[in-house]
Amino acid sequence: MSERAFPLAEITDIELNASLETTLYEQLYHAIKQRICQGRFKAGMRLPASRKLAEQLSVSRNTITLALEQLQAEGYLISRVGSGFYITTDLPETFFKVKQPKVAAIKPLLGKSYLAASVNKFMQPSTNRDLSNYPFQPGMPDLKHFPKKIWSRIAQRYHHLHDTHLLAFDDPRGYLPLREVLSEYLTSSRSVRCQPQQIILTAGAQQALNLVSHVLINPNDIVAIENPGYIQARRIFELHAAKLRGIDIQKDSLCIKQLQRLKLPPKLIYTTPTHQYPLGMIMPLAKRIQLIEYCKQQHCWLLEDDYDSEYYYQAKPIPCLQGLADSNNILYMGSFSKVLFPALRLGYLVVPESFVDTFTQVKACLYGHDVLINQAIVAEFMSAGHFGRHLKKMRLLYADKLNYVKLLHQRYLEKYSELLEYDAGMHLVIKFKHAIDDNVIVSQLREKKFAPTALSNYFIGKDKQSGLVLGFANSDEKMIEIGIKLIRKLIMSQI
Amino acid sequence: MSERAFPLAEITDIELNASLETTLYEQLYHAIKQRICQGRFKAGMRLPASRKLAEQLSVSRNTITLALEQLQAEGYLISRVGSGFYITTDLPETFFKVKQPKVAAIKPLLGKSYLAASVNKFMQPSTNRDLSNYPFQPGMPDLKHFPKKIWSRIAQRYHHLHDTHLLAFDDPRGYLPLREVLSEYLTSSRSVRCQPQQIILTAGAQQALNLVSHVLINPNDIVAIENPGYIQARRIFELHAAKLRGIDIQKDSLCIKQLQRLKLPPKLIYTTPTHQYPLGMIMPLAKRIQLIEYCKQQHCWLLEDDYDSEYYYQAKPIPCLQGLADSNNILYMGSFSKVLFPALRLGYLVVPESFVDTFTQVKACLYGHDVLINQAIVAEFMSAGHFGRHLKKMRLLYADKLNYVKLLHQRYLEKYSELLEYDAGMHLVIKFKHAIDDNVIVSQLREKKFAPTALSNYFIGKDKQSGLVLGFANSDEKMIEIGIKLIRKLIMSQI
Numbered sequence: 001m002s003e004r005a006f007p008l009a010e011i012t013d014i015e016l017n018a019s020l021e022t023t024l025y026e027q028l029y030h031a032i033k034q035r036i037c038q039g040r041f042k043a044g045m046r047l048p049a050s051r052k053l054a055e056q057l058s059v060s061r062n063t064i065t066l067a068l069e070q071l072q073a074e075g076y077l078i079s080r081v082g083s084g085f086y087i088t089t090d091l092p093e094t095f096f097k098v099k100q101p102k103v104a105a106i107k108p109l110l111g112k113s114y115l116a117a118s119v120n121k122f123m124q125p126s127t128n129r130d131l132s133n134y135p136f137q138p139g140m141p142d143l144k145h146f147p148k149k150i151w152s153r154i155a156q157r158y159h160h161l162h163d164t165h166l167l168a169f170d171d172p173r174g175y176l177p178l179r180e181v182l183s184e185y186l187t188s189s190r191s192v193r194c195q196p197q198q199i200i201l202t203a204g205a206q207q208a209l210n211l212v213s214h215v216l217i218n219p220n221d222i223v224a225i226e227n228p229g230y231i232q233a234r235r236i237f238e239l240h241a242a243k244l245r246g247i248d249i250q251k252d253s254l255c256i257k258q259l260q261r262l263k264l265p266p267k268l269i270y271t272t273p274t275h276q277y278p279l280g281m282i283m284p285l286a287k288r289i290q291l292i293e294y295c296k297q298q299h300c301w302l303l304e305d306d307y308d309s310e311y312y313y314q315a316k317p318i319p320c321l322q323g324l325a326d327s328n329n330i331l332y333m334g335s336f337s338k339v340l341f342p343a344l345r346l347g348y349l350v351v352p353e354s355f356v357d358t359f360t361q362v363k364a365c366l367y368g369h370d371v372l373i374n375q376a377i378v379a380e381f382m383s384a385g386h387f388g389r390h391l392k393k394m395r396l397l398y399a400d401k402l403n404y405v406k407l408l409h410q411r412y413l414e415k416y417s418e419l420l421e422y423d424a425g426m427h428l429v430i431k432f433k434h435a436i437d438d439n440v441i442v443s444q445l446r447e448k449k450f451a452p453t454a455l456s457n458y459f460i461g462k463d464k465q466s467g468l469v470l471g472f473a474n475s476d477e478k479m480i481e482i483g484i485k486l487i488r489k490l491i492m493s494q495i
Numbered sequence: 496m497s498e499r500a501f502p503l504a505e506i507t508d509i510e511l512n513a514s515l516e517t518t519l520y521e522q523l524y525h526a527i528k529q530r531i532c533q534g535r536f537k538a539g540m541r542l543p544a545s546r547k548l549a550e551q552l553s554v555s556r557n558t559i560t561l562a563l564e565q566l567q568a569e570g571y572l573i574s575r576v577g578s579g580f581y582i583t584t585d586l587p588e589t590f591f592k593v594k595q596p597k598v599a600a601i602k603p604l605l606g607k608s609y610l611a612a613s614v615n616k617f618m619q620p621s622t623n624r625d626l627s628n629y630p631f632q633p634g635m636p637d638l639k640h641f642p643k644k645i646w647s648r649i650a651q652r653y654h655h656l657h658d659t660h661l662l663a664f665d666d667p668r669g670y671l672p673l674r675e676v677l678s679e680y681l682t683s684s685r686s687v688r689c690q691p692q693q694i695i696l697t698a699g700a701q702q703a704l705n706l707v708s709h710v711l712i713n714p715n716d717i718v719a720i721e722n723p724g725y726i727q728a729r730r731i732f733e734l735h736a737a738k739l740r741g742i743d744i745q746k747d748s749l750c751i752k753q754l755q756r757l758k759l760p761p762k763l764i765y766t767t768p769t770h771q772y773p774l775g776m777i778m779p780l781a782k783r784i785q786l787i788e789y790c791k792q793q794h795c796w797l798l799e800d801d802y803d804s805e806y807y808y809q810a811k812p813i814p815c816l817q818g819l820a821d822s823n824n825i826l827y828m829g830s831f832s833k834v835l836f837p838a839l840r841l842g843y844l845v846v847p848e849s850f851v852d853t854f855t856q857v858k859a860c861l862y863g864h865d866v867l868i869n870q871a872i873v874a875e876f877m878s879a880g881h882f883g884r885h886l887k888k889m890r891l892l893y894a895d896k897l898n899y900v901k902l903l904h905q906r907y908l909e910k911y912s913e914l915l916e917y918d919a920g921m922h923l924v925i926k927f928k929h930a931i932d933d934n935v936i937v938s939q940l941r942e943k944k945f946a947p948t949a950l951s952n953y954f955i956g957k958d959k960q961s962g963l964v965l966g967f968a969n970s971d972e973k974m975i976e977i978g979i980k981l982i983r984k985l986i987m988s989q990i
Contacts, residue, residue, distance in 0.1 A: 073810030075780030090781030092788070106688075108849050109791060109822035114762075115850075116713050119857060133663040143659040152654040159650035164638040167836035168628040193601075203698050203840075206863040214734060218611050219714050235860045239709055267609075285570030286585035293587075296604060315568030327604035341662035343867040345698075354603050355610075362614060365730045368701040371866055372838040 006045050010035075016057055024059050025066040032067065036076050036087055043089040047077070050084070118241045134451035135475035135483055138278070138427040139308075141338055142473050145397060150386050151377070158376045166372045172364035173356075174201025174348075175375035181382045182348060190309060191319030192332055194350045200359055201370055205307065205335040205347040209233055212331060212349065213240040215362050216268055216301055224266040226254050228458035228465070230277045230305065233270050242268075246460040249276055253283035256290050265298035274309040274317045278429055278458050278469045280422035282318060292325045302330045308425045310339050310391055313399040317424065328352035336378065338426060338473075339391060344374060394473075398426060401472045401480065408484040416491045417467065429455060431467035434495045438466040441490050450483045501540050505530075511552055519554050520561040527562065531571050531582055538584040542572070545579070613736045629946035630970035630978055633773070633922040634803075636833055637968050640892060645881050646872070653871045661867045667859035668851075669696025669843075670870035676877045677843060685804060686814030687827055689845045695854055696865055700802065700830040700842040704728055707826060707844065708735040710857050711763055711796055719761040721749050723953035723960070725772045725800065728765050737763075741955040744771055748778035751785050760793035769804040769812045773924055773953050773964045775917035777813060787820045794824070801829045803920045805886055808894040812919065823847035831873065833921060833968075834886060839869060889968075893921060896967045896975065903979040911986045912962060924950060926962035929990045933961040936985050945978045 014031045016024050035041045047053070050064040057064075068085050071077040077085045112120060133140055161167060173179065179196040186192035186199075202208040209232070217223065219241035225234055227246030237244060245262060247254045247269075254271060271291070273283035283291075295302045304321045322332040335347040351359045381387055405428055409419045417430040432438065438454035445452060455467035468487065472480065509526045511519050530536045542548070545559040552559075563580050566572040572580045607615060628635055656662060668674065674691040681687035681694075697703040704727070712718065714736035720729055722741030732739060740757060742749045742764075749766060766786070768778035778786075790797045799816045817827040830842035846854045876882055900923055904914045912925040927933065933949035940947060950962035963982065967975065 070810045073777070074813040075783075088781070090779070092781070092784055105821055106847060107822050110794060110796070110824045112853075114711070114794065114796065114824075115853060116709065116711055116716075118713075119710050119853065133660070140663065143662045146656070146659075146662065148656040152651070152656060155654035156647070156651050159647040159654065161641070161643040161647060164641075165628070167638045167641065167838050168635065169837055203866075204863045206861060210861050214611065215614050216609070216611055218613075219736075221611075232860060232863075239857065239860065241714075282568070284585070286583070286587070288570075289587055299605060299609065301605070301609065315565045318569040327602050329605045329609075342664055343662050343864060345864065345866050352601060358607075358610060358614065362734065365727060365734060366701060366705050368699045368727075369838060369840065371698075371840050371869065374866065374869075 006041065006048075010040070011048075011053070011056060014057060016059055023063075025063045025070075028057070028059070028063065028067040029070050032071060033074075033076055036071075041087050043087050043091065045087045046083070047085045047087070118239050132451075133474060134446075134449050135479040136445070136468075136470045136472070137451035137474060138453055138469050138471035139338060139342075140471055140474040141341065141426065142394070142397060143341055145394065146341060147386060147390055151381065154377050154380050154384075155373075158373050158380075161373075166376055169369045170372055172360050172369060173197075173199065174370045175372050175379060177383070178375045178379035181379055185382065185387075186332075186334075186350065190306060190317075190334075191323035192350055193323050194332075195353075198350050198353060198356055200349045200351055200356075200363055201375060202347045202349055202363075203345040203367065203370070204337060204342075205305070205333060206232060206236065207345075207367060208333045208335075208347045208349040209236045209303075211359065211363055211366065212268075212303055212333075213237060213242070214366060215355075215359055217242050218267075221267040222262070222264055224259060224262070224269040225460075226271055226276065227460050228278060228455070229270070229460075230272065230307075231458060233305070234460070237270070244460065249279055249281070252281050253287045254291075256287065256294060259291075259294055266300050268301040268303060269295065270303045270305065271321075272305045272307060273321055274306050275422070275424045277305070277307060278427065278453075278455065280420050280425060280427075280429060282422065282424070285318065288318070288321055288324060292321060292327075292330075295329055296325075296327050300329065304330060304332045306332060306334045308338050309334070311395060311398055311425050313395065313402060313423045322350065328354050339387070339394075340378065340381075344378070345371075346374065346378060398473055399423075401475065401477075402428065404477055404480055405470065405472045405484070408481060412484050412488045413491075416488065416495075426473035427469050427471045429467060429469055431455065431465055432491065434491070436466055436491060436494045438468060440494070441468065441487070444490050445483075445486065448486060450479075450486065452483075501536065501543075505535070506543075506548070506551060509552060511554055518558075520558045520565075523552070523554070523558065523562040524565050527566060528569075528571055531566075536582050538582050538586065540582045541578070542580045542582070613734050627946075628969060629941075629944050630974040631940070631963075631965050631967070632946035632969060633948055633964050633966035634833060634837075635966055635969040636836065636921065637889070637892060638836055640889065641836060642881060642885055646876065649872050649875050649879075650868075653868050653875075656868075661871055664864045665867055667855050667864060668692075668694065669865045670867050670874060672878070673870045673874035676874055680877065680882075681827075681829075681845065685801060685812075686818035687845055688818050689827075690848075693845050693848060693851055695844045695846055695851075695858055696870060697828075697842040697844055697858075698840040698862065698865070699832060699837075700800070700828060701727060701731065702840075702862065703828045703830075703842045703844040704731045704798075706854065706858055706861065707763075707798055707828075708732060708737070709861060710850075710854055712737050713762075716762040717757070717759055719754060719757070719764040720955075721766060721771065722955050723773060723950070724765070724955075725767065725802075726953060728800070729955070732765070739955065744774055744776070747776050748782045749786075751782065751789060754786075754789055761795050763796040763798060764790065765798045765800065766816075767800045767802060768816055769801050770917070770919045772800070772802060773922065773948075773950065775915050775920060775922075775924060777917065777919070780813065783813070783816055783819060787816060787822075787825075790824055791820075791822050797825045799825060799827045801827060803833050804829070805834050806890060806893055806920050808890065808897060808918045817845065823849050834882070834889075835873065835876075839873070840866075841869065841873060893968055894918075896970065896972075897923065899972055899975055900965065900967045900979070903976060907979050907983045908986075911983065911990075921968040922964055922966045924962060924964055926950065926960055927986065929986070931961055931986060931989045933963060935989070936963065936982070939985050940978075940981065943981060945974075945981065947978075 016027045053064045054061045078088050079085050179199040183194050183196045217240045223237045223242040224245045224247050227248050247258045309317045322330045332350040417432050420429045438456050442454045452468045452470045456464040511522050548559045549556045573583050574580050674694040678691045712735045718732045718737040719740045719742050722743050742753045804812045817825045827845040912927050915924045933951050937949045947963040947965045951959040
């Protein structure tokens with residue numbers, strides 16, 4: 001190592017300015033580091049003694065020491081007892097060529113081929129990325145009627161954080177009081193058979209789908225999904241490298257004969273029996289029993305997604321599949337996104353007793369714990385009765401909107417499309433009577449800030465139907481009328 | 496279909512009671528349903544006319560109609576125009592044998608073999624499930640000193656929900672104002688090179704690890720991890736069916752020669768260069784440059800986990816690897832769990848520009864959107880300067896605690912264990928000088944409500960070291976003293 005100290009003159013151009021916001025020691029640290037990186041201070045050179053540096057730069061020795069120690073900690077300098085600081089000799093030549101590159105200088109070393117295969121397959125130019133709250137967006141509730149005052153009063157209390165427990169970890173399944181009140185609600189309203197210990201709270205329905213996939217699906221396992229069906233579920237299963245089999249929706253439910261005709265039975269069947277997504281039909285009891293029997297015989301898992309069963313406008317929905325069956329192969333999931341608000345990110349999964357431990361461990365590993373404060377707010381919102389009242393209010397509101405869409409469809413669109421009349425949920429489906437590309441209509445509507453989705457995208461395979469999935473919950477009458485008239489105009493320009 | 500109506504006498508034992516909480520129509524619905532399930536009302540039988548039923552049961556015809564329509568919707572009854580309601584003939588015989596089973600009657604149709612292979616491999620009796628906030632728990636901050644008043648004041652404002660935007664969806668990357676202020680912070684404090692559009696907010700560090708795994712890892716891809724290293728990361732990679740290669744921590748960092756000796760280069764290297772987890776050393780600059788060069792030559796991904804760089808008590812930590820490199824193969828992650836509170840569930844991933852779109856799409860698919868209100872609160876907490884002040888306060892507090900643990904270790908434990916002195920972070924590591932099973936000590940400590948973790952668990956392979964990882968942040972002086980003395984007692988009873 002060269003013992004040559006470089007002359008003090010080398011540092012005379014370092015200007016330290018006490019009136020700047022960065023401290024003097026930081027300024028000095030940056031100045032020396034810069035000179036090392038530029039190659040002006042060579043490897044092995046000894047720095048002048050800190051006393052001399054302090055004199056030269058008119059700062060305290062403490063400032064000098066802080067800067068040099070930082071540089072030492074970072075590996076730019078090394079120190080020798082009694083002999084002071086040296087520029088390190090450890091840095092390779094290549095380092096000095098890098099010269100603090102800017103963002104623009106980043107080189108594209110890796111390309112798409114360095115991603116997981118399931119991701120490469122999955123990547124498509126995505127059409128529906130912009131998820132602002134536009135009229136006709138499926139699944140988006142009417143946030144203007146959310147009981148903000150009640151919510152904020154409860155939220156305020158929990159955000160005072162008297163209970164530091166809510167800041168730390170809890171049971172990985174989520175906040176117990178919420179699981180308790182939810183278990184009561186699911187038992188009485190949906191005939192789900194569950195105890196609080198079987199409920200695993202998730203950050204939205206997607207986390208539930210993802211957790212189920214992690215726990216159940218090996219690459220190339222067969223997963224049967226409804227065709228048409230929920231796109232996000234399909235994409236999540238694809239990301240887990242499942243082999244998908246679309247089972248057609250015929251008349252009133254998924255076609256059980258098609259299931260029986262599969263060469264190999266699926267590992268998992270994903271279904272929305274309460275309100276088929278997106279078409280809307282209710283799976284009748286007899287079909288439910290057949291499906292449960294099929295799953296028992298074939299030893300396959302059944303995932304029941306009860307995504308919007310809270311919204312019915314005539315008869316109450318049929319009790320869920322999970323409550324009908326007597327075997328431990330049924331998973332039940334739901335979400336608060338539609339009944340409260342989407343950005344709450346709160347869903348749930350009801351797991352058979354014998355698998356609770358497994359699901360809990362995998363959840364804890366993959367996602368850690370939950371946003372406890374929000375779960376505490378929801379627990380109180382439910383147990384104080386606000387949840388029930390909110391649902392009742394929204395049911396009336398949405399029934400009116402639904403009827404208004406039906407009325408306007410009759411008035412303006414009946415010539416061009418067929419409306420599927422299932423009076424439940426937060427969306428309606430219309431099927432075009434002419435051969436029109438629904439994705440074209442959707443992108444034209446999006447330009448005008450309407451966000452229905454294209455029916456054809458919900459299908460897999462070649463036999464797609466063209467139409468629109470119209471969320472009606474987040475639209476007011478005025479926007480519904482403007483939107484329906486616009487749809488007519490766009491259809492007419494296509495035929 | 497039998498046209499035989501059953502005699503009215505069949506329903507005389509139905510008792511409806513207007514003073515009960517359930518409505519009359521629900522009582523009637525349950526009564527008829529029960530009789531169908533019990534086989535008392537046979538398939539094909541016609542129900543008496545609703546007028547007659549109303550007379551017989553002394554309720555309004557409206558009540559009768561509601562109950563019968565619900566039963567029809569559920570598939571128990573079918574209706575024929577002008578002829579009334581019939582018991583359905585669609586239900587299979589097996590249905591009547593099920594008889595509304597209770598939870599206890601669930602049959603264990605599926606066993607562990609019906610889970611994904613990676614999960615079966617991963618399942619172990621877990622020792623550290625109970626994650627209450629006990630002294631010595633690594634990674635747990637001192638929640639008593641969290642600025643609750645400031646937080647709740649900000650939270651209150653956002654929970655008033657004036658902005659319904661915070662209830663709906665946003666950019667899948669998370670709330671932009673938080674990404675903006677975070678980008679400034681990471682640039683200035685950690686020399687991360689990032690723009691707000693490169694930041695993807697995640698629900699905690701685990702979601703970041705999981706997202707990276709989904710985007711990058713195919714089953715059987717090689718992932719190099721530090722040995723010892725972060726257990727949760729290892730488990731997440733295992734759940735993604737990666738082949739793990741442990742790279743030993745030698746002297747001051749992971750051994751790059753071991754990396755070079757791998758038969759196949761890894762797809763991904765996971766590292767904690769700022770403060771090796773759990774041992775605590777800082778990877779020196781020269782090693783960092785070697786590691787970056789290795790990854791460039793071998794075209795592998797580097798995931799830099801900067802999990803607690805905010806806590807340093809002497810020199811500031813070395814700027815991150817991501818800021819040193821000029822290639823697009825480095826991912827940088829961090830978390831707010833330690834600087835704010837764990838149940839916030841907020842972490843972040845900084846992604847090279849060329850891959851932002853892919854990561855964003857996969858995040859949107861797997862997890863949907865974020866808890867926007869909480870992100871808005873954190874954004875304001877940071878931009879108003881509370882974050883910086885909180886960090887400064889906690890640094891002083893934790894430095895005192897760290898010194899106190901060191902003092903007491905010297906006083907009580909030096910004979911039995913070696914303390915690794917790296918003055919950063921929120922935990923210290925002690926290695927036992929005798930052959931003691933650290934898991935035994937840990938479970939004995941847990942009984943007394945102390946929650947350090949066993950050092951040996953952080954190792955993979957046979958060559959494990961025995962000792963304790965002592966979180967000191969969440970313990971006060973009194974508990975630290977009780978705990979250290981208890982550890983001495985337990986060690987002495989083992990040797």
